[in-house]
Amino acid sequence: MTNCTEMPRDAMSLLDRLNDPKTAAALHGLLDHAETIERAIRMASELPNLVAIATDFFDAVIQNASRDGIDIEQRATSLVKLIVQVTEPETMRAIESLVARLPKLAEGSVLLDELPNLAAIAVDVFDEWATQLKEDGIELEQSLRQGLHAALYLGGQVRREELDRIGFLLKSDVMSENSVATVGMAGSALSSCHRGTCEHPVPKRVGLFGLLTAIRDPNTQRALSFGLQFAKCFGGVLDENHIGQPKSSISTRKG
Numbered sequence: 435m436t437n438c439t440e441m442p443r444d445a446m447s448l449l450d451r452l453n454d455p456k457t458a459a460a461l462h463g464l465l466d467h468a469e470t471i472e473r474a475i476r477m478a479s480e481l482p483n484l485v486a487i488a489t490d491f492f493d494a495v496i497q498n499a500s501r502d503g504i505d506i507e508q509r510a511t512s513l514v515k516l517i518v519q520v521t522e523p524e525t526m527r528a529i530e531s532l533v534a535r536l537p538k539l540a541e542g543s544v545l546l547d548e549l550p551n552l553a554a555i556a557v558d559v560f561d562e563w564a565t566q567l568k569e570d571g572i573e574l575e576q577s578l579r580q581g582l583h584a585a586l587y588l589g590g591q592v593r594r595e596e597l598d599r600i601g602f603l604l605k606s607d608v609m610s611e612n613s614v615a616t617v618g619m620a621g622s623a624l625s626s627c628h629r630g631t632c633e634h635p636v637p638k639r640v641g642l643f644g645l646l647t648a649i650r651d652p653n654t655q656r657a658l659s660f661g662l663q664f665a666k667c668f669g670g671v672l673d674e675n676h677i678g679q680p681k682s683s684i685s686t687r688k689g
Contacts, residue, residue: 496506564574648654
């Protein structure tokens with residue numbers, strides 16, 4: 435027979451657990467924090483009220499934004515799309531590359547900080563240059579305007595072939611210092627000749643005896659000497675740059 439006073443197994447198991455030192459320690463810990471647990475329970479009971487307050491506050495913010503013409507829902511949707519785009523793998527790689535270059539960007543920002551000083555120095559140099567040009571009788575603004583007009587005019591009048599010929603002329607000895615000086619003297623002589631001869635109603639005629647008399651003039655002799663020297667030099671240049679037949683063939687023909 436079984437003993438009627440014997441306790442059920444579940445009751446014995448619960449009693450054993452209660453008598454377990456670990457269970458007793460856990461119960462003591464709960465009792466020690468009973469006040470904290472009670473405050474948490476009270477806060478949990480107030481949670482619906484806090485949620486309602488937060489909801490009312492958010493609704494008020496949305497209403498104020500709507501009165502100002504701001505669509506919160508649209509902006510939130512745009513923000514979500516932006517987050518999706520930023521988290522794309524390609525975008526993340528680009529951001530990583532940009533972050534790796536941040537030190538160089540910092541150096542560039544330092545240069546940007548110095549840009550106003552550099553601009554001020556450049557303006558001072560330009561002002562000094564413009565002042566120097568003005569002292570030399572050159573109006574910078576007027577010169578630039580006329581130079582631009584001249585460039586545009588020549589650009590519309592000169593063809594490519596003519597530009598090539600002008601370039602060849604600039605590279606030749608015609609523009610050398612001595613050639614320009616000689617042309618300048620010839621121009622002065624032409625101007626003097628025009629004032630002394632061509633301004634008369636009928637230019638004075640010179641015959642054979644007049645020519646012989648003029649040859650005895652030192653200035654005329656000097657001009658003739660220059661002409662003969664020029665003829666000699668020009669003949670030498672023609673000989674060096676002859677574009678006809680070679681000398682050998684010419685001498686063969688003469689023979």
